[in-house]
Amino acid sequence: MTQSSNRKHASGESPAWAQEMTQILDAYKLAGGDPEALQLPKVATLVINTNHILAVHEIPGVVIHAEPLENGVRADITVEPNTKVEQPIHLCFGVVPADGVQDIIANYEIGENATAQFLAHCSFPNAVHVKHNMKAHIHVSKNASLTYTEEHFHGENGGVEVYPFSEVMVDEGGQFFSTFALTRGRIGLLSIDYQVYAAANAVVKMTTKAYGFADDKVKVNEVVHLDGEKARGLTLSRVAVREHAVSQIFTTMEGNAAGARGHMDCTEIVRGQAVAHNTPLVVVRNDQAQVTHEAAIGSVNQKELEALMAKGLDEDEAVDLIIRGMIR
Amino acid sequence: MERILRIQNLSLTREGRKILENVNLVLNSGQVHALLGINGSGKSSLAYSIMGCEGYSPDSGKIIYDGQELNKLSITERARLGITLAWQEPARFEGIPVGKYVGLGLKKPDRQKVINALKAVALPAKVYGYRSADKTLSGGERKRVELAAVYAMRPRLAILDEPDSGVDIISLDDISRLIRNLAEEGAAVLLITHRKDFVDTADVASLMCAGTVIFTGDPHETRLFFEKRCIPHVEALGTQPWNESLPEVQAAFASNGELRSSNK
Numbered sequence: 156m157t158q159s160s161n162r163k164h165a166s167g168e169s170p171a172w173a174q175e176m177t178q179i180l181d182a183y184k185l186a187g188g189d190p191e192a193l194q195l196p197k198v199a200t201l202v203i204n205t206n207h208i209l210a211v212h213e214i215p216g217v218v219i220h221a222e223p224l225e226n227g228v229r230a231d232i233t234v235e236p237n238t239k240v241e242q243p244i245h246l247c248f249g250v251v252p253a254d255g256v257q258d259i260i261a262n263y264e265i266g267e268n269a270t271a272q273f274l275a276h277c278s279f280p281n282a283v284h285v286k287h288n289m290k291a292h293i294h295v296s297k298n299a300s301l302t303y304t305e306e307h308f309h310g311e312n313g314g315v316e317v318y319p320f321s322e323v324m325v326d327e328g329g330q331f332f333s334t335f336a337l338t339r340g341r342i343g344l345l346s347i348d349y350q351v352y353a354a355a356n357a358v359v360k361m362t363t364k365a366y367g368f369a370d371d372k373v374k375v376n377e378v379v380h381l382d383g384e385k386a387r388g389l390t391l392s393r394v395a396v397r398e399h400a401v402s403q404i405f406t407t408m409e410g411n412a413a414g415a416r417g418h419m420d421c422t423e424i425v426r427g428q429a430v431a432h433n434t435p436l437v438v439v440r441n442d443q444a445q446v447t448h449e450a451a452i453g454s455v456n457q458k459e460l461e462a463l464m465a466k467g468l469d470e471d472e473a474v475d476l477i478i479r480g481m482i483r
Numbered sequence: 484m485e486r487i488l489r490i491q492n493l494s495l496t497r498e499g500r501k502i503l504e505n506v507n508l509v510l511n512s513g514q515v516h517a518l519l520g521i522n523g524s525g526k527s528s529l530a531y532s533i534m535g536c537e538g539y540s541p542d543s544g545k546i547i548y549d550g551q552e553l554n555k556l557s558i559t560e561r562a563r564l565g566i567t568l569a570w571q572e573p574a575r576f577e578g579i580p581v582g583k584y585v586g587l588g589l590k591k592p593d594r595q596k597v598i599n600a601l602k603a604v605a606l607p608a609k610v611y612g613y614r615s616a617d618k619t620l621s622g623g624e625r626k627r628v629e630l631a632a633v634y635a636m637r638p639r640l641a642i643l644d645e646p647d648s649g650v651d652i653i654s655l656d657d658i659s660r661l662i663r664n665l666a667e668e669g670a671a672v673l674l675i676t677h678r679k680d681f682v683d684t685a686d687v688a689s690l691m692c693a694g695t696v697i698f699t700g701d702p703h704e705t706r707l708f709f710e711k712r713c714i715p716h717v718e719a720l721g722t723q724p725w726n727e728s729l730p731e732v733q734a735a736f737a738s739n740g741e742l743r744s745s746n747k
Contacts, residue, residue, distance in 0.1 A: 464558040466588040480578030
């Protein structure tokens with residue numbers, strides 16, 4: 156189904172809806188989103204608070220179907236073949252109350268030769284006990300391209316548990332570029348699990364950025380299967396932890412076909428009593444494939460530090476600038 | 484002409500090896516002071532010691548800047564006194580825009596000063612201002628960014644470690660002009676270089692050998708001696724450890740009647 160500009164509000168525009176919409180847009184802003192972008196006619200949007208679908212807006216070539224679940228929402232978004240979506244599709248998922256569970260089941264279908272960007276913001280600004288489960292199935296069809304950027308804001312209490320799971324299929328010649336960023340406020344517990352399957356000539360680039368402190372915990376498990384000939388994969392992990400935060404980065408890159416090329420690049424900066432783990436796993440099942448990895452875990456690079464201090468920054472200012480740059 | 488830096492009998496050991504030995508050097512404000520020497524003669528180590536880098540605290544001797552002994556000051560404290568260093572191979576920074584990096588040494592944000600500093604090294608701010616100072620820049624571009632950051636800072640003492648290496652030939656005139664401008668605006672510039680044209684435009688030059696300054700004097704004469712005597716002589720020594728070669732190089736130096744050491 157293709158619709159021209161069509162903004163739908165599940166609860167009409169009642170005062171209760173307006174109040175909830177205002178709250179979620181405030182939360183959206185805290186996660187780095189631009190609420191005005193959600194109002195633009197050319198921008199496809201989906202706005203969800205807990206299991207309330209507050210706004211759905213489709214544009215030509217982009218079909219959005221959302222239905223409430225007991226503790227969340229099921230969302231199916233289809234970008235029709237040959238569609239070039241000019242403006243990013245904006246997704247806003249949030250839980251405004253202090254307590255709650257949100258389950259998002261998402262299916263994203265990017266049709267052949269289509270190009271789209273998704274800009275997802277997940278915000279839990281008041282969370283004391285909030286659990287967010289995301290289960291996404293993403294299909295990037297032949298020669299299609301999807302850029303998926305997800306930014307989170309978990310408030311300042313650290314009371315959030317977030318479990319994003321994504322299974323991504325990238326067909327021949329398809330491109331999948333993703334960035335996950337949680338660099339403002341507390342993290343709480345973040346456990347990412349991505350499985351990506353790349354067919355022939357497909358390109359996958361996944362970037363994860365997180366900044367944890369206090370007793371935050373970050374666990375990232377990314378597996379890229381380069382199954383098709385000349386498939387290419389790159390994972391970039393940029394994590395900083397301080398105080399008593401813990402990060403665990405497990406990255407696997409499989410080179411399963413001739414000409415497949417993969418690289419994993421992890422930088423983690425550790426301050427105070429924090430602990431960082433990094434486990435890259437390389438699996439190569441074809442003698443024409445190649446996978447490489449590099450990792451730098453620990454203190455800030457001394458040369459970088461001294462270069463900034465030679466400009467007059469003190470050590471703390473220099474470290475903060477390096478970390479902010481790394482996760483920017 | 485103000486004497487801004489005086490290094491007295493500076494010695495440095497790293498990992499059990501003598502790197503600097505009884506270095507004596509004087510730098511004056513408003514002058515470009517070229518520092519020559521073969522690879523491994525201690526030029527960069529001297530630069531790091533003046534800046535206060537980790538692992539380069541002298542065993543003995545003094546670094547006196549504007550009448551104040553620097554030995555116990557941190558890099559930050561030295562930078563805030565007006566000293567800075569452009570590394571031979573500048574660090575790369577993910578996510579820090581070039582424009583922000585160039586402006587780091589300014590006491591307060593000043594966009595125009597950043598634009599002017601980038602212009603001075605032939606990098607248009609519109610093209611480079613928002614790019615990251617990371618590995619996507621070529622070696623030459625990164626060096627020019629570093630020089631722009633030094634220039635924007637308007638230091639009282641700028642230590643430039645081979646600012647010309649890796650920079651394309653077209654930009655060398657800009658770099659040379661920037662160095663002269665720094666001096667004309669009152670800075671003392673310690674210029675580590677091997678380029679003939681850079682040395683010849685300096686006001687004074689010193690020659691380092693085996694961890695010490697063996698001569699300070701006219702830049703042209705110093706360079707000629709370096710090219711005609713030091714380089715062939717060291718090449719002839721083959722793979723001898725540099726500290727064992729010192730007496731022979733000093734002997735070669737002494738046999739040249741045209742030059743006399745004035746390093747004290």
